[in-house]
Amino acid sequence: MMNKLDRFFHLSQRGTTVGREILGGCTTFCASAYLILVIPSQLAGAGMDAWEVMTATCLIAALGSILFGLASNLPFALVPGLGFPTMFTYTLCQHYGCTWQQGLALVLLSGVLFLVLAASPLRQRLNDALPMPFKFALSAGLGLLLTLSGLINAGLITANDNMVDMGALTAPGPLLALLSIFITAVLVMKKVPGALMIGVAVTTLLGIPLGVTVLPESLTAAPKLSLASLKPDFTGLLALGPIPLISALLSLVVSEHFDVLGTLQGVAGDTKLADATGDVAGQKEAFLCCGAATCAGAVLGVTNVIVVAESATGIREGARTGLSAVVTGLLFLCVLPFTPLVGMVTGAALAAPLVMVGMFMMSGITQITWKHVEISLPSFLMIVGMPFTFSITTGVMLGVVSYVVVMVCRKRAALVDPALYLLAGVFVLNAALGMFG
Numbered sequence: 001m002m003n004k005l006d007r008f009f010h011l012s013q014r015g016t017t018v019g020r021e022i023l024g025g026c027t028t029f030c031a032s033a034y035l036i037l038v039i040p041s042q043l044a045g046a047g048m049d050a051w052e053v054m055t056a057t058c059l060i061a062a063l064g065s066i067l068f069g070l071a072s073n074l075p076f077a078l079v080p081g082l083g084f085p086t087m088f089t090y091t092l093c094q095h096y097g098c099t100w101q102q103g104l105a106l107v108l109l110s111g112v113l114f115l116v117l118a119a120s121p122l123r124q125r126l127n128d129a130l131p132m133p134f135k136f137a138l139s140a141g142l143g144l145l146l147t148l149s150g151l152i153n154a155g156l157i158t159a160n161d162n163m164v165d166m167g168a169l170t171a172p173g174p175l176l177a178l179l180s181i182f183i184t185a186v187l188v189m190k191k192v193p194g195a196l197m198i199g200v201a202v203t204t205l206l207g208i209p210l211g212v213t214v215l216p217e218s219l220t221a222a223p224k225l226s227l228a229s230l231k232p233d234f235t236g237l238l239a240l241g242p243i244p245l246i247s248a249l250l251s252l253v254v255s256e257h258f259d260v261l262g263t264l265q266g267v268a269g270d271t272k273l274a275d276a277t278g279d280v281a282g283q284k285e286a287f288l289c290c291g292a293a294t295c296a297g298a299v300l301g302v303t304n305v306i307v308v309a310e311s312a313t314g315i316r317e318g319a320r321t322g323l324s325a326v327v328t329g330l331l332f333l334c335v336l337p338f339t340p341l342v343g344m345v346t347g348a349a350l351a352a353p354l355v356m357v358g359m360f361m362m363s364g365i366t367q368i369t370w371k372h373v374e375i376s377l378p379s380f381l382m383i384v385g386m387p388f389t390f391s392i393t394t395g396v397m398l399g400v401v402s403y404v405v406v407m408v409c410r411k412r413a414a415l416v417d418p419a420l421y422l423l424a425g426v427f428v429l430n431a432a433l434g435m436f437g
Contacts, residue, residue: 009073009321016320021075024319025327027197028077031310031353032328033335033342034153035061035079039302042085046093046100048301054339055223056300062333064293064305069325071289072282074264074273076311077328078293081259083391084303087251096244098236104298105232106245110252111294111304117257118287122419127261127279129419134399135265136364137379141386141395142266143361146309148387150354151177153347172210176203177351184352196313196353203349212348216340223336225300232298250430255393256304260290262392263307266361267315309392313353316360374410378403397427 006012011021040053057080064078084107092098092106117123151157154177155167167174184199192198207213237245264283268274273281280286286307293305314324335342365383370376382399386392404424407416 005323009323011321011323014320016318018323020318021321021323022327023194023197024075024314024317024324026314026331027194027200027317027353028075028308028311028314028319028324029328029331030197030200030345031313031350032061032077032079032308033332033345034347034350035082035308036332036335036339036342038082039080039085042089043100043303046089046103048100049224051224052226053301055225055336056297056302058223058332058336058339059225060293060297060300060302060305062329062336063296064289065325065329065332067293067329068286068289068307069322069329071322072285072325073322074268074280074282074286075315075319075321075324076263076267076286076307077314077325078290078305079308080297080302081256081304081306081308083255083259083393084252084306087255088303092248096240096248098240099233101231101233102236102240103303104301105234105237106248106252107303108232108295108298109234110249110256111291111298113249113253114256114294115288115291117253118284118291123257123284123287125419126257126423127265127283129417129423130400131375131403133368133375133379134382134403136367137382137399138262138392138396139266139361139364141383142262142309142312142392143358144383144387145358145390145392145395146312146354146361147358148390150347150351150358154351155347156351172207173212173346173348176207176210176212177348179203179206180348180352181355184356188356194317196317196356199352200345200349203352204344204346207346207348212346213344214346216343218340220337221339223339247430250426252304254426254430255391256290256294256306257287258393258396259306260287262386262396263309263311267309267312273315273320310354312357312361316353316357374403374406374412377406397431400424401427 005018036054036057039057040050043053044050061079068078088103092103093100152159155174156177158165158167180199180203184195187195187198204213264280268280290305297305368379378399381402382395385398386395400420401424404416404420407413
């Protein structure tokens with residue numbers, strides 16, 4: 001059995017073991033399981049049944065991650081992206097007046113378009129057009145985004161009414177998060193196997209007497225999913241008008257593309273999964289899996305599915321193959337009847353792995369040539385744009401558009417890849433239509 005796994009996933013070739021892959025898959029699951037609770041609460045604002053969305057989230061994360069691991073042999077999990085429910089609820093449904101059935105139809109159409117893009121030469125063309133320093137900037141920006149997410153969810157930082165401030169450090173949650181960061185840092189320094197996973201477990205247990213970790217009233221809950229009620233409404237989309245329809249589709253496809261690309265490039269850049277040019281083996285299959293999962297997710301009742309950035313925690317534990325993604329998928333499937341247990345893993349417990357991974361992902365900034373403004377300014381805007389706007393796509397937009405503008409002003413327009421002009425035009429058009437934000 002072990003030999004078959006080794007041959008199929010190339011474990012020895014990538015310098016990993018079955019045990020390390022299982023540990024990485026478990027760590028990724030723990031770091032991303034909170035999405036099982038967050039996504040349903042967001043989509044409930046669009047009128048969807050939160051319990052059905054929770055079931056659909058678990059199913060699509062399970063099936064998508066398993067498919068992803070088998071097809072791409074990369075250690076990333078597929079989960080509905082965190083930013084898409086916000087776009088779905090507040091932009092599509094509340095701003096444009098779509099019903100959630102029409103919103104799901106848009107998600108399904110965007111998944112089909114994403115599949116076409118993933119299978120076309122344009123996907124690789126866009127990837128090749130990005131200068132190498134931008135790929136290091138993607139890693140650093142994503143690291144800051146993960147860190148900020150961990151600190152906010154733990155209460156160490158507050159972000160309300162466009163104001164960022166220090167949290168209440170005397171409260172049990174933030175204090176426990178700080179303790180967790182120090183404990184995990186010591187474990188990492190001592191090179192303890194499974195340091196991130198141990199940190200999460202210890203913090204969760206310590207949170208019980210402190211009242212931070214809330215024990216569920218019941219251990220199990222019956223999954224709920226009624227496919228008969230999920231009817232994507234394609235006919236109603238025509239009433240939106242051509243400009244809102246095109247803008248919405250363009251936003252969903254572009255956002256999904258750069259969320260996936262940003263995570264793959266950003267996380268793999270800190271490992272041996274990427275080559276000297278920053279390309280990741282199995283990247284085409286990864287994009288195709290995301291497109292297929294998005295189409296399936298729209299039928300089940302969730303928004304666009306992406307490579308989850310929290311996969312970086314599992315990779316940091318040593319995961320290097322698709323076996324890790326399969327393990328994560330199986331855990332999402334196994335937790336389906338035990339969703340009340342997910343609430344035990346609090347923001348305080350997740351702060352440490354996200355902060356530690358974010359720190360390690362900053363190492364790539366030393367590869368950026370900071371003395372050349374035409375490279376340093378776009379890279380800097382890309383790095384800070386991701387955490388400041390809480391969006392990978394917006395960070396990429398700031399970097400690409402500023403790069404094109406600076407190169408034109410420096411009379412070096414001929415050195416810019418034509419694909420970047422096209423991409424910058426798409427970004428500007430979509431920003432003008434008001435979908436990015």
